[in-house]
Amino acid sequence: MIRPALGLGITALAAIALSGCGLITMMHDSVIGPISPVGRVNAVTVGSDFHVTDTGPVAELGADARLRPIPRDMIRRMAMPNSYWSLAQFFEFFLTSFSFVAQRETHVGRADLALPAELQPGVPVGEALALLGPPDVWIRRGDGSFMLYRGVSDRAWSFYAGVPPPVGWFIPIPGITNLRYSYRSEKERATKLMLFFDERDVLVRTSANIDVSGEAR
Amino acid sequence: MTKNGSVREVLLLIGAVAIAVTGCAISTQRFGRPIDASRIANIAVGTSTKADVLREFGPPSAYSALPVVPSRQDPSVTGADDLLARAEAESRMFVYEYREDRENFLTIILLTRFRREVVSDRLMVFFDEGDVVHYVAFSKQTEEPAAQ
Numbered sequence: 001m002i003r004p005a006l007g008l009g010i011t012a013l014a015a016i017a018l019s020g021c022g023l024i025t026m027m028h029d030s031v032i033g034p035i036s037p038v039g040r041v042n043a044v045t046v047g048s049d050f051h052v053t054d055t056g057p058v059a060e061l062g063a064d065a066r067l068r069p070i071p072r073d074m075i076r077r078m079a080m081p082n083s084y085w086s087l088a089q090f091f092e093f094f095l096t097s098f099s100f101v102a103q104r105e106t107h108v109g110r111a112d113l114a115l116p117a118e119l120q121p122g123v124p125v126g127e128a129l130a131l132l133g134p135p136d137v138w139i140r141r142g143d144g145s146f147m148l149y150r151g152v153s154d155r156a157w158s159f160y161a162g163v164p165p166p167v168g169w170f171i172p173i174p175g176i177t178n179l180r181y182s183y184r185s186e187k188e189r190a191t192k193l194m195l196f197f198d199e200r201d202v203l204v205r206t207s208a209n210i211d212v213s214g215e216a217r
Numbered sequence: 218m219t220k221n222g223s224v225r226e227v228l229l230l231i232g233a234v235a236i237a238v239t240g241c242a243i244s245t246q247r248f249g250r251p252i253d254a255s256r257i258a259n260i261a262v263g264t265s266t267k268a269d270v271l272r273e274f275g276p277p278s279a280y281s282a283l284p285v286v287p288s289r290q291d292p293s294v295t296g297a298d299d300l301l302a303r304a305e306a307e308s309r310m311f312v313y314e315y316r317e318d319r320e321n322f323l324t325i326i327l328l329t330r331f332r333r334e335v336v337s338d339r340l341m342v343f344f345d346e347g348d349v350v351h352y353v354a355f356s357k358q359t360e361e362p363a364a365q
Contacts, residue, residue, distance in 0.1 A: 101327055101328045103328070103329070104330075104331045104333075105333070106334075107335070110356075110358065126352050129352050129354035130353075133354050133355055133357075134339045134341040134354040134355070140286070141286045142285075
């Protein structure tokens with residue numbers, strides 16, 4: 001008769017401790033976290049790759065393949081998902097519990113930015129605008145002006161191998177969820193084209209990290 | 218039960234699990250109103266006025282001005298005062314913008330793939346001191362709508 005009650009008690013205690021932000025978890029982490037065989041429970045269950053801004057905790061998890069029991073900002077995701085990806089991460093646990101490879105691509109702006117051959121020194125600003133369209137940045141000075149065209153692409157890839165936290169709860173080895181290997185690769189590339197004009201709005205110089213064919217250098 | 222039967226059941230189960238844990242989604246969020254590029258030809262530089270632009274395209278997404286930075290040198294010495302005043306006067310513009318935020322998400326058991334693309338069509342019309350069109354700039358990144 002005592003054993004089931006003890007089992008229930010231990011289970012309840014473990015559930016409270018593993019809640020991620022519970023009192024016991026926080027006390028455990030701050031007092032014996034560094035030397036505890038289970039490690040810092042809060043960091044494992046809630047995560048640690050976020051920073052706090054004036055609008056609250058912010059985390060960029062788009063390319064994160066980590067297996068975790070719940071998204072870190074679940075309530076915000078439920079209440080006001082600001083993009084599909086944000087909402088999808090709310091369902092991540094249900095959809096991708098066993099998905100340990102994640103790939104993300106983001107493209108913003110002009111992927112096909114190219115330097116037109118007609119764009120030579122001496123071209124007036126109106127012709128440059130007709131060739132390239134509206135610039136992303138245009139700063140004018142009394143003695144000249146500067147235009148910037150840009151495109152940004154971001155590719156990320158990540159891999160995670162380890163015991164998922166929910167599975168670790170059922171393995172009676174302390175700290176088993178800390179045994180993990182993760183790899184993350186992120187590459188951001190920007191194509192930029194800068195145009196400099198004199199006080200008469202005539203092109204005097206161009207500078208770009210793209211060639212005429214549009215290949216980024 | 219035969220051995221063949223149990224193998225088939227296991228394969229069916231694996232197939233069912235694979236289908237159950239596979240998901241994909243495609244979404245496109247649209248901001249603003251598409252810009253009718255065919256009407257840009259009706260805007261003539263040096264002739265059309267602010268009223269003509271409003272008549273063709275309606276209210277702009279933004280009415281703003283380019284940042285004009287004063288020269289570091291003393292303007293009274295360089296004579297940059299006039300140039301700066303002209304630059305300020307020619308920096309007012311209408312901005313029309315239509316943006317698409319395309320996202321697609323795919324998860325197949327062990328792999329999650331996410332792709333996001335943000336593209337926009339922008340039309341900028343600059344005016345001179347007399348509210349006459351000075352420059353027109355247009356770029357289209359979204360695809361043409363399919364023919365009906």
